[in-house]
Amino acid sequence: MERTIYQQLLQTIKKAKCAAVAFSGGVDSSLLVYAVKEALDGDMLAITVKTPYVADWEIDEARLFTNTYKIAHEIVELAIPAPIGQNPPDRCYLCKREIFKAIISRAQQIGINTVMEGSNRDDLDDYRPGMRALKELGVRSPLLELGIGKKSIRTLSRMLDLPSWNKPSYACLLSRLPYHTKVTSKELQKIAEAEMVLRQLNLTGSRVRSHGDIARIEVPIARFEEILKTGLRQRLIDKIKACGYLYVTLDLEGYQMGSLNKTLATDQHHE
Secondary structure, rough: OOOHHHHHHHHHHHHOOEEEEEOOOOOHHHHHHHHHHHHHHOEEEEEEEOOOOOOOOHHHHHHHHHOOOOOOEEEEEEOOHHHEEEEOOOOHHHHHHHHHHHHHHHHHHHOOOOOOOOHHHHHHOOOOHHHHHHHHHHEEEEHHOOOHHHHHHHHHHOOOOHHHHHOOOOHHHHHHHOOOOOHHHHHHHHHHHHHHHHHOOOOOOEEEEEEOEEEEEEOOOOHHHHHHHOOHHHHHHHHHHOOOOOOOEOOOOOOOOHHHHHHHOOOOOOO
């Protein structure tokens, strides 16, 4: 079954003679960039956009993946786009529009007219205003076109022995800030350092939601006892405070995807 799905993916990609692929280094784009390289015999380019709201370790992991599989890869750097300076509710749309305009521009410079990205079927069940920008700019989403969801993406990635198959889901650092909060490089760096603490302490699937001087930590509820009844609690407090926070709180509701969207007048949610 998985082999059939993967062959369908390759055939869909082959409709393009060459392609540029938006590559974040996440589960979805890792599978896609690998498949595009295989389908187009390497006549492609992976493009990673580095912004102040993307953690450095994500860029490092993207580089490692493309180096491992000898995939042509470029990194395009962008400043914080002016339209998202106050973290508006439609920031994903505004951000995607700027990011993909940059990717399309770079692709066209080297004669590539097809740009692909890794949205999948499960994204249709989520609050994803950024997908509107993809449609407006004519960006292709092969995984979505074939109705491939996250579970299948992980299964296919494991079948192909890609190291990304069990990588935790992640989202840009803007999703850690309440809407209508001024976005600054200093604040983003503070959040990135705090989330690195979670990684170092092996608190996978966790988030630091930043509320000024308060770091609201969301971790899976199953990890509560471990944190509260061991020395991990104090280590977490000390390390997060060292990042620049005065107060460290543990959200009793646990990790919730897109928890800051509760302030929006919508019944949809996203990360």
